[in-house]
Amino acid sequence: MPFGLIWHNLRRHWLRSALTIGSLGIALFLITALRALVNSLEAGVRGAAGNRIVVGSDVSLWVQLPTSYQAKIAQIEGVEKLIKWQWFGAYYQTSADLFAQWAVDKDVLFDVYPEMKLVAGSMDEFLVRRDACLVGIELAKTYGWKPGDTIPLLGNTYPRADGGAWQFYCAGVYEARLPVDNRSMFFDYAYLEQAGEAGETMYWPGCMLYVARTAEGADQEAVIQAIDRLYENGPYKTKTQPESEFNRQFVTMVGNIPALMAAIGGAVSFAIVMAALNTMLMAARERTRDLGIMKALGFTDGTAFALMLVESFAIAAAGGLIGVGTALATESAIAFQLSANLFPGYEITPDMIMGAVAAAIAIGLVAGIVPAWRASRLRAVEAIRAGA
Amino acid sequence: MPSPIIQVHGVTKQYQRGGETLTVLDKLDLEMAEGGYYALMGPSGSGKTTLLNLIGGLDHADSGELIVAGEDLTSLNGNDLAAWRAETVGFVFQGFNLLPVLTAVKNVELPLLLTPLSARQRREQALRALELVGLADRANHRPKQLSGGQEQRVAIARALATDPKIILADEPTGDLDRVSAGQVLDLLGRLNEEFKKTILMVTHDPIAAARSRSIVHLDKGKLGSIEHNRPLETAAARS
Ligand SMILES: Nc1ncnc2c1ncn2[C@@H]1O[C@H](COP(=O)(O)OP(=O)(O)O)[C@@H](O)[C@H]1O
Ligand SMILES: [Mg+2]
Numbered sequence: 233m234p235f236g237l238i239w240h241n242l243r244r245h246w247l248r249s250a251l252t253i254g255s256l257g258i259a260l261f262l263i264t265a266l267r268a269l270v271n272s273l274e275a276g277v278r279g280a281a282g283n284r285i286v287v288g289s290d291v292s293l294w295v296q297l298p299t300s301y302q303a304k305i306a307q308i309e310g311v312e313k314l315i316k317w318q319w320f321g322a323y324y325q326t327s328a329d330l331f332a333q334w335a336v337d338k339d340v341l342f343d344v345y346p347e348m349k350l351v352a353g354s355m356d357e358f359l360v361r362r363d364a365c366l367v368g369i370e371l372a373k374t375y376g377w378k379p380g381d382t383i384p385l386l387g388n389t390y391p392r393a394d395g396g397a398w399q400f401y402c403a404g405v406y407e408a409r410l411p412v413d414n415r416s417m418f419f420d421y422a423y424l425e426q427a428g429e430a431g432e433t434m435y436w437p438g439c440m441l442y443v444a445r446t447a448e449g450a451d452q453e454a455v456i457q458a459i460d461r462l463y464e465n466g467p468y469k470t471k472t473q474p475e476s477e478f479n480r481q482f483v484t485m486v487g488n489i490p491a492l493m494a495a496i497g498g499a500v501s502f503a504i505v506m507a508a509l510n511t512m513l514m515a516a517r518e519r520t521r522d523l524g525i526m527k528a529l530g531f532t533d534g535t536a537f538a539l540m541l542v543e544s545f546a547i548a549a550a551g552g553l554i555g556v557g558t559a560l561a562t563e564s565a566i567a568f569q570l571s572a573n574l575f576p577g578y579e580i581t582p583d584m585i586m587g588a589v590a591a592a593i594a595i596g597l598v599a600g601i602v603p604a605w606r607a608s609r610l611r612a613v614e615a616i617r618a619g620a
Numbered sequence: 621m622p623s624p625i626i627q628v629h630g631v632t633k634q635y636q637r638g639g640e641t642l643t644v645l646d647k648l649d650l651e652m653a654e655g656g657y658y659a660l661m662g663p664s665g666s667g668k669t670t671l672l673n674l675i676g677g678l679d680h681a682d683s684g685e686l687i688v689a690g691e692d693l694t695s696l697n698g699n700d701l702a703a704w705r706a707e708t709v710g711f712v713f714q715g716f717n718l719l720p721v722l723t724a725v726k727n728v729e730l731p732l733l734l735t736p737l738s739a740r741q742r743r744e745q746a747l748r749a750l751e752l753v754g755l756a757d758r759a760n761h762r763p764k765q766l767s768g769g770q771e772q773r774v775a776i777a778r779a780l781a782t783d784p785k786i787i788l789a790d791e792p793t794g795d796l797d798r799v800s801a802g803q804v805l806d807l808l809g810r811l812n813e814e815f816k817k818t819i820l821m822v823t824h825d826p827i828a829a830a831r832s833r834s835i836v837h838l839d840k841g842k843l844g845s846i847e848h849n850r851p852l853e854t855a856a857a858r859s
Contacts, residue, residue, distance in 0.1 A: 237719070237721070237722070240721040241721050525713075525718075525719065526719075528676070528678055529706065530706025531706075532699050533702075534699070611678075611679075613678050
């Protein structure tokens with residue numbers, strides 16, 4: 233089989249070949265990345281625990297609830313464990329190194345979130361040291377952090393009065409399933425509180441969320457109503473929801489944008505694939521005379537068929553390679569950005585790679601089958617007459 | 621007297637055109653001897669190309685018998701016919717013979733891909749053929765970088781590379797200037813005399829036709845006269 237000819241054909245119109253391959257690569261990257269995005273959004277909802285409820289401000293996620301609520305909520309029947317979450321909003325080294333840091337009640341963190349596991353370091357140290365933190369396994373990988381390291385963070389939400397950096401002690405590395413992000417950092421709320429009281433930073437005793445673990449057999453709906461009734465008349469009205477509902481709302485709140493992006497991206501990918509298909513079909517027509525000559529020389533219909541199909545597959549495969557390669561190469565950067573914006577779990581799975589490969593094969597087949605069929609049917613006599 | 625290498629018996633070829641039937645070849649009978657050099661002449665549209673394509677196994681006759689190099693072409697299916705072509709005939713068409721993406725030597729190597737030769741043997745054989753047509757120094761040029769005459773000589777090298785018994789050339793000098801045409805005709809003459817190839821060349825040009833051994837006239841699908849310029853040497857005289 234004169235497959236070397238395919239290489240020569242692609243090289244002859246190298247710019248067109250490169251553009252076709254490039255646009256297929258972009259389309260396949262888009263498709264893969266969008267799938268990963270949608271998947272990560274859904275995973276947060278799917279992974280939600282049935283026995284957790286989330287208490288936030290009725291106004292907005294960014295309106296804080298006073299810490300004084302904690303004791304009262306904890307007393308409600310059915311609330312077994314209660315933890316508060318506060319957004320710390322600092323960055324490491326440069327403002328591009330943004331990731332989520334959370335001030336929480338560290339003694340109950342693993343009780344409320346059994347999906348978190350310590351994979352390195354010491355839990356005791358985390359609990360004992362005031363400045364201790366735990367970092368997610370992906371975050372630790374990104375910056376090469378290990379237990380015992382000091383992590384300096386520059387406060388944005390909580391800038392230090394002395395203008396310096398916060399110094400955290402890395403006590404351990406955790407690994408978790410969604411909805412807990414592997415790119416977050418957790419430290420003790422008490423540390424923030426004490427720093428605030430000592431005047432090291434501007435501080436108001438509040439938090440973004442309370443998350444309660446409800447007792448087994450507790451009537452969740454009743455617990456939710458009991459909590460919201462506490463502060464019906466303010467000063468800060470609460471809105472309590474099951475975790476799954478909270479996650480779903482969070483996704484749809486900002487998540488309409490990803491959904492819209494997915495729709496637009498899908499349409500764009502489709503258009504790109506169509507354009508590439510058109511180019512491939514047009515390129516195939518130019519081979520008519522060459523194939524006629526080859527048939528006159530004694531090449532069979534089957535060879536002509538294979539040549540056209542393999543040429544199409546070569547383009548699609550190269551595009552697929554670029555698409556999958558780009559998706560993998562950008563995976564951690566995109567995951568990092570999304571996670572910093574509270575959308576954890578962006579991940580290119582083997583499934584998605586297989587999907588992109590399948591799409592590339594399908595494109596190769598669709599673009600190749602018609603020219604291949606034509607090439608095999610082509611009669612040497614007519615091809616040569618037409619060209620002369 | 622050995623049996624003729626090309627035997628055309630009662631061959632009819634018709635085309636349907638807008639409901640009308642056009643009879644291009646009408647119960648044509650023709651025989652050509654091995655080692656001959658035939659020029660096929662006739663007015664435009666008289667069926668010269670059609671006949672050449674039938675003899676070369678590129679097309680099927682509607683009726684009649686075609687026996688070429690001992691093979692009954694009407695009995696061969698597509699793939700067998702392709703294999704037969706690869707082994708038995710070399711084609712030179714009028715202009716645009718070469719694959720534009722390939723260099724001269726790669727064009728000549730192309731039909732050798734259908735043989736069991738190794739890559740090195742293919743390259744060597746292709747270079748020998750290019751040398752024979754006087755274009756060894758253009759081996760790595762692309763068709764675009766060659767003149768029309770050079771292109772035709774590369775096409776002759778390609779037709780020659782597989783060492784076929786028969787060379788079929790359809791107006792090989794049709795697009796060429798006098799000098800280039802002369803070179804191509806010199807080459808065809810050499811292939812016939814030195815390499816004992818049977819050659820059938822379609823041509824309009826009486827000067828080109830005069831270089832052959834026999835001129836076959838075709839008119840309205842029927843055979844006209846056959847002129848003999850030079851007799852074919854006998855087997856005895858050759859050895
Ligand atoms: N595929 C075809 N369909 C219809 N008519 C054809 C076809 N091929 C050739 N013809 C017609 O057959 C006749 C003979 O053609 P051709 O063999 O090419 O003549 P020549 O080579 O002598 O000029 C012409 O009238 C031509 O138009
Ligand atoms: Mg003709």
